[in-house]
Amino acid sequence: MFKKISVLVIVVLVGLLTLSNMVYAEEGELVYWSMWEKGEPQQKVLEEAFNDFSEEFDVEVDLNWVGRDNLTTLKTRTLSEQNVDLVDKKAEEIYGALVANDMVKDLSNVLEMKVPNEDNTVGEVLIEESYNAYQKEDGTVHMLPYNFITSAFWYDKALFRDLSIEVPETWDEFLVMTEKMKENDLEPVAFGLQTGVYVGYFPYLTSVRILGEGALNRAAGDPSGKLFEDPAWERVGEVLYSFSKEGDNLLMENYESSVYPGPQMDWVMGIAGTFYCGSWIPIETKSAAGPDFEYGSFQFPTFEGGKGDPTAVESYPIGMSILKNSDNVELAEKFIAFFSQEKYAEKWVEVTKNMSPRKGVEPAPELQDAYQSLMKAEKTFRLYDGVQADYPTWYSNVFLPISRDVLSGNINGKEFAEQMRIQTIKHWKQN
Amino acid sequence: MNHNSEVYKQRYRKLILTATIPVIGIYFVFMIFPLLQSLYYSLFNWSGFSKEMEFIAANNYLNLAKDGIFLRTLFNSIKYVFVGGIVIIGITLLFTYVISNFKSRKLRDIVQMILFVPNTISPVALALLWNFVLNTRWGLLNETLKTLGLGFLAKGWMGQDYIFYAALSLLVWINVGYFIVMYLAAVDRIPMSLYESAEIDGATSWNKFTKITVPLIKDVIETSMVLWSIFSFKIFGYLFVFGAGGAGSDPALEIRNIAVQIYLTGFGKRTPINKLGYASAMAILLLFFVALLVYLIRKLVFTEVVEY
Numbered sequence: 001m002f003k004k005i006s007v008l009v010i011v012v013l014v015g016l017l018t019l020s021n022m023v024y025a026e027e028g029e030l031v032y033w034s035m036w037e038k039g040e041p042q043q044k045v046l047e048e049a050f051n052d053f054s055e056e057f058d059v060e061v062d063l064n065w066v067g068r069d070n071l072t073t074l075k076t077r078t079l080s081e082q083n084v085d086l087v088d089k090k091a092e093e094i095y096g097a098l099v100a101n102d103m104v105k106d107l108s109n110v111l112e113m114k115v116p117n118e119d120n121t122v123g124e125v126l127i128e129e130s131y132n133a134y135q136k137e138d139g140t141v142h143m144l145p146y147n148f149i150t151s152a153f154w155y156d157k158a159l160f161r162d163l164s165i166e167v168p169e170t171w172d173e174f175l176v177m178t179e180k181m182k183e184n185d186l187e188p189v190a191f192g193l194q195t196g197v198y199v200g201y202f203p204y205l206t207s208v209r210i211l212g213e214g215a216l217n218r219a220a221g222d223p224s225g226k227l228f229e230d231p232a233w234e235r236v237g238e239v240l241y242s243f244s245k246e247g248d249n250l251l252m253e254n255y256e257s258s259v260y261p262g263p264q265m266d267w268v269m270g271i272a273g274t275f276y277c278g279s280w281i282p283i284e285t286k287s288a289a290g291p292d293f294e295y296g297s298f299q300f301p302t303f304e305g306g307k308g309d310p311t312a313v314e315s316y317p318i319g320m321s322i323l324k325n326s327d328n329v330e331l332a333e334k335f336i337a338f339f340s341q342e343k344y345a346e347k348w349v350e351v352t353k354n355m356s357p358r359k360g361v362e363p364a365p366e367l368q369d370a371y372q373s374l375m376k377a378e379k380t381f382r383l384y385d386g387v388q389a390d391y392p393t394w395y396s397n398v399f400l401p402i403s404r405d406v407l408s409g410n411i412n413g414k415e416f417a418e419q420m421r422i423q424t425i426k427h428w429k430q431n
Numbered sequence: 432m433n434h435n436s437e438v439y440k441q442r443y444r445k446l447i448l449t450a451t452i453p454v455i456g457i458y459f460v461f462m463i464f465p466l467l468q469s470l471y472y473s474l475f476n477w478s479g480f481s482k483e484m485e486f487i488a489a490n491n492y493l494n495l496a497k498d499g500i501f502l503r504t505l506f507n508s509i510k511y512v513f514v515g516g517i518v519i520i521g522i523t524l525l526f527t528y529v530i531s532n533f534k535s536r537k538l539r540d541i542v543q544m545i546l547f548v549p550n551t552i553s554p555v556a557l558a559l560l561w562n563f564v565l566n567t568r569w570g571l572l573n574e575t576l577k578t579l580g581l582g583f584l585a586k587g588w589m590g591q592d593y594i595f596y597a598a599l600s601l602l603v604w605i606n607v608g609y610f611i612v613m614y615l616a617a618v619d620r621i622p623m624s625l626y627e628s629a630e631i632d633g634a635t636s637w638n639k640f641t642k643i644t645v646p647l648i649k650d651v652i653e654t655s656m657v658l659w660s661i662f663s664f665k666i667f668g669y670l671f672v673f674g675a676g677g678a679g680s681d682p683a684l685e686i687r688n689i690a691v692q693i694y695l696t697g698f699g700k701r702t703p704i705n706k707l708g709y710a711s712a713m714a715i716l717l718l719f720f721v722a723l724l725v726y727l728i729r730k731l732v733f734t735e736v737v738e739y
Contacts, residue, residue, distance in 0.1 A: 075479045078480060079480075096705070097703040098480070101480040194589055196701070254567040254587050256591065257587025257588060257590030258566075258589070260680070392702045392704045395702055396500070408591075
């Protein structure tokens, strides 16, 4: 019996090994490790493009629709030395996970490649502002976008028209707007203090406008904490404090306990006048918005004497990277160029209702304002000024807790700047 | 047959070996080996993406002792064990008292089934449902309180002050349903004659519960305490989604336990921390805490099983 069971165990193990070898990619096959799941509109467009690519260049493609945790599963895949050629994700996550660990190759050469069936190169057809925030000084860039996301204050144009509210550009105009909303029983800004995505927006945007693009990133990475001694940080803190219920009370009622999707629902139902969020919000809220709801957006206001470029917008693209140890680098590069074709960019906009980073491809009307802001921008900056990707533990353990404190009114502007300095020093001593 | 005889030994030795070796093999491959691997990784500075690892000896453990966020999640985990344990076992006992007094077996089964239902639903769906129930402005709980004229009791349940208890309430709801099945099964094995003689002596239902039921299901209560201690340290799905509400944000610090913190540190959610070596050190400490706690509970609480 012992022999029989031993034979059975060996047979099962050999079977498992054979099976695991079968799921390995075949040689010469382009392996794509996707952040999208089967059935999503984005997946459909990409699958069609991969199939066209496969047909046109007579290559095999292995499409893995892994979903949002694709970078987590990429770890086991690469550690077990299974080939992955192409991977996609939001830029900050690619930079924080893959670029930081030297996993992906420079794609600046792809910018020089000709787009198949067209006359221009990839670099010529892409809007530069859709990726240049991620380009290093030497020109290297490790991800090329196929989807452009930015963030803005979103509002209902019809409501603003009815209440004769002007879209603000400066902080003073923003305060006028909030006063007018309060007079009309509107809560000015929909917001949720318990959702990290929302909490990080105003602190980083205020610092970008007052101290300039990259200032928060530099201060976060300074172990001495000295950069936070700049009095401008106190001004940043004062602006943030003014949002809180202890300050000018600009945020919606019960914002301290509001979590997703509370704030966006309160905004789209007309309880709050504006909502700061990424450009995915029209798609997310469309089904809940009334038929007369007209999506509009405006950029975070500027401040008198602020060092930030007043036209600068956030650049938060989703794009593709090629693994450094990819077996099919050339094929992967070829696909990135192939997917830059106008017909796929147009399909992307039409099917996914997102923005394309390709020049001349207009987005849906809901995203027009955000798109125009991008077109006018002379500068771009990374989401959270890049601190989430470059200093993730600092972002999580220092930036978010202190931001939450000031936005809840527990600390004032001066204490905000002081806490940022002290906690940054403490953080770098420990890490 | 004599168990010490050669025939017995020869006949059954092979059977015992063939029966246990695969189990031990599987246990080693899927439990012991990963545990030893985690212990090994915990001595390195490692992101988990490549094979490049920097040996830092016990530095990960030393840093954990100074890591305020980790210590907070440890404190939360202990709070879940004790506060959650007291509430869950208390409510389960109360339900046991009420349900075991039902005259109708059918009614008892229906109530038991209703209480067990949360255990059959996906943690993600339950956590999202709870987010909606506890929404401050339009959640079911606050709306009900307002309708009943108890609006002064309506709170921002998901705010920093209450979110831990909001998360705990979800865990209580789920786990009471789980433990009640165990408790009622234990009640069923108590001989009816004990209750009948108590009734003749004039005992009330509460007297019978406290003097007969509870002492005779004490072993099950103790087992549930051990199980809850292990569960509470390992809870992941509910807390990962609860509060963050599916928006891709990390769960609020107020509700994070060590299991959630291990995932956030090792793999990140939206924040790409990717410190797998450091997360491995947390996992080893988690194992140590669970083992210590189970040992202490068994040492302090466990009593001899009553035979009847």
